[in-house]
Amino acid sequence: MIIYLDQHAVEVPGGITVAAALAYAGSSASRRSCTGQHRAPFCGMGVCQECRMQIDGQRRLACQTLCRPGMQVERSG
Amino acid sequence: MNDWVDHCDLLIVGAGPAGLSAAQAAAEAGVAAVVLDDNPRPGGQVWRHGPGFAPPRPARPLLSTLARPPLRYLPGTRIVDAPEPGVLLVEDEQRGWLLRYRQLILCCGARELLLPFPGWTLPGVTGVGALQALVKGGMPLRGERVVVAGSGPLLLASAATARQAGATVVGMFEQAPLSQVRRFALNLWRWPGKAAQAAALARRGYRPGAWVVEALGTDALQAVRVQTNGRVRTLVCDRLACAFGLVANTELASMLGCQLSAGTVAVGAGQRTSVEGVYAAGECTGVGGNELARVEGRIAGLTATGRHAEAAALAGRHRRWQAFARQLQASFELNPAIAQLARPDTLLCRCEDVSVAEVAGHTGWAQAKLHTRCGMGACQGRVCGTAARALFGWGPGNPRAPLVPARVATLGVYGTGGTGDD
Ligand SMILES: Cc1cc2nc3c(=O)[nH]c(=O)nc-3n(C[C@H](O)[C@H](O)[C@H](O)COP(=O)(O)OP(=O)(O)OC[C@H]3O[C@@H](n4cnc5c(N)ncnc54)[C@H](O)[C@@H]3O)c2cc1C
Numbered sequence: 001m002i003i004y005l006d007q008h009a010v011e012v013p014g015g016i017t018v019a020a021a022l023a024y025a026g027s028s029a030s031r032r033s034c035t036g037q038h039r040a041p042f043c044g045m046g047v048c049q050e051c052r053m054q055i056d057g058q059r060r061l062a063c064q065t066l067c068r069p070g071m072q073v074e075r076s077g
Numbered sequence: 078m079n080d081w082v083d084h085c086d087l088l089i090v091g092a093g094p095a096g097l098s099a100a101q102a103a104a105e106a107g108v109a110a111v112v113l114d115d116n117p118r119p120g121g122q123v124w125r126h127g128p129g130f131a132p133p134r135p136a137r138p139l140l141s142t143l144a145r146p147p148l149r150y151l152p153g154t155r156i157v158d159a160p161e162p163g164v165l166l167v168e169d170e171q172r173g174w175l176l177r178y179r180q181l182i183l184c185c186g187a188r189e190l191l192l193p194f195p196g197w198t199l200p201g202v203t204g205v206g207a208l209q210a211l212v213k214g215g216m217p218l219r220g221e222r223v224v225v226a227g228s229g230p231l232l233l234a235s236a237a238t239a240r241q242a243g244a245t246v247v248g249m250f251e252q253a254p255l256s257q258v259r260r261f262a263l264n265l266w267r268w269p270g271k272a273a274q275a276a277a278l279a280r281r282g283y284r285p286g287a288w289v290v291e292a293l294g295t296d297a298l299q300a301v302r303v304q305t306n307g308r309v310r311t312l313v314c315d316r317l318a319c320a321f322g323l324v325a326n327t328e329l330a331s332m333l334g335c336q337l338s339a340g341t342v343a344v345g346a347g348q349r350t351s352v353e354g355v356y357a358a359g360e361c362t363g364v365g366g367n368e369l370a371r372v373e374g375r376i377a378g379l380t381a382t383g384r385h386a387e388a389a390a391l392a393g394r395h396r397r398w399q400a401f402a403r404q405l406q407a408s409f410e411l412n413p414a415i416a417q418l419a420r421p422d423t424l425l426c427r428c429e430d431v432s433v434a435e436v437a438g439h440t441g442w443a444q445a446k447l448h449t450r451c452g453m454g455a456c457q458g459r460v461c462g463t464a465a466r467a468l469f470g471w472g473p474g475n476p477r478a479p480l481v482p483a484r485v486a487t488l489g490v491y492g493t494g495g496t497g498d499d
């Protein structure tokens with residue numbers, strides 16, 4: 001299926017999480033920290049919030065969200 | 078129900094081995110239970126599954142109970158607040174609402190103990206179970222070089238998953254000394270089904286008494302520095318999975334007023350907490366593996382549905398797995414050197430980018446939070462507060478609402494959607 005990461009179309013297998021999909025876009029980074037560092041999913045289980053992204057217009061955790069066709073995902077921060 | 082309020086006789090939080098076992102007991106009694114979990118798929122940590130990773134055989138009958146009415150399963154649902162006794166404020170992707178319950182079983186499980194070391198914020202560095210979870214969620218790993226480090230039997234499980242996904246595990250480093258790991262392995266025969274784990278401990282490339290002192294890279298991980306026998310060497314890798322065992326998730330229990338003991342939810346006979354009508358089972362009451370979690374979940378489910386004799390009959394099995402849990406704790410005790418790995422400029426709080434030096438000067442967690450914003454970010458101190466406990470011995474703060482970041486519309490539900498009465 002196709003999802004959009006920062007407006008670029010990315011082809012990903014069905015059933016995977018948005019956190020997993022980042023790797024298909026070439027960089028696993030999910031956000032920039034308040035001092036500008038790149039961060040990527042860290043705990044993988046909804047605890048650390050490093051994977052928070054704008055997903056279909058809402059702030060959600062990439063590690064606890066499954067990809068849906070046409071989903072719009074944006075790196076935050 | 079209206080749109081704002083839902084009711085149930087029995088609410089089970091967590092769809093891991095403990096929660097599913099409680100749900101099965103409730104289903105047998107025909108009780109209309111609701112099982113709620115923040116993950117999109119059931120199974121908790123150990124039975125996490127996804128494309129290419131089917132749930133293990135023992136999990137399947139338990140997973141299928143979720144589809145059995147009158148049980149209701151709410152995936153992808155988080156608990157935001159406990160505004161009054163018997164009522165939780167919850168939200169899913171679409172909406173927020175109030176969930177009223179008569180009885181509650183907390184099966185919130187455990188998270189990893191993630192401790193700071195130089196470079197731990199680089200993309201490419203994750204927890205140990207975290208790497209496993211990401212791979213089961215579909216993260217490709219083929220051809221990557223992976224280092225697994227930290228402490229506990231989870232290192233082996235995570236390395237196995239990485240290999241299965243096509244990665245090369247270039248090193249496995251366990252901080253506990255060889256003598257302790259060997260004693261643990263030698264004792265495993267006493268618990269059926271654990272012998273394979275003992276064999277895996279003897280695998281080549283598994284180094285006890287060793288740990289990662291630094292992760293290197295600019296925008297992403299490129300290598301790690303590893304200390305073995307007092308010597309430090311550099312190992313090139315694409316990923317580092319590093320965590321130091323598990324800590325119980327106690328935030329919700331604590332918000333409900335349940336007593337804690339030694340960082341876990343305190344329970345008595347029948348898995349009762351100190352709060353009437355609230356039970357707790359599985360790793361939120363102490364880390365001990367999925368077998369212990371299953372027995373405890375079943376005991377809680379049986380007790381909550383009034384089948385006390387059946388619950389009492391499980392006491393022997395319960396005690397046996399508790400002994401295994403104690404063995405686990407003693408074998409992977411943390412070396413004090415691990416708490417010294419962070420440098421003054423290493424970040425402690427990843428949400429607000431607060432360094433160890435900024436926090437270290439304070440006398441306790443509350444004061445450090447007030448002056449540095451450490452622990453005030455999105456994770457609510459679940460990572461840095463837990464690390465500060467290990468580094469400085471500070472006690473945990475009291476959890477405050479919202480328990481997790483929530484939408485403004487959800488926070489408004491308690492006021493506008495009325496009280497728990499409808
Ligand atoms: C990352 C990780 C990986 C692991 N991998 C293995 C392994 O491969 N093999 C092994 O033997 N053991 C593994 N373990 C140990 C494992 O935790 C136990 O064996 C077993 O899963 C514990 O069962 P449980 O039901 O107590 O909790 P868990 O399995 O942790 O289940 C708890 C569930 O509740 C959910 N939850 C918690 N709080 C809330 C809340 N407030 N609102 C909504 N939902 C909530 C969690 O997301 C989770 O799905 C792992 C542990 C972790 C942390």
Ligand code: FES
Pocket residue numbers: 040041042043044045046047048049050051052061062063064
């Ligand atoms: S990776 Fe930690 S919350 Fe998603």
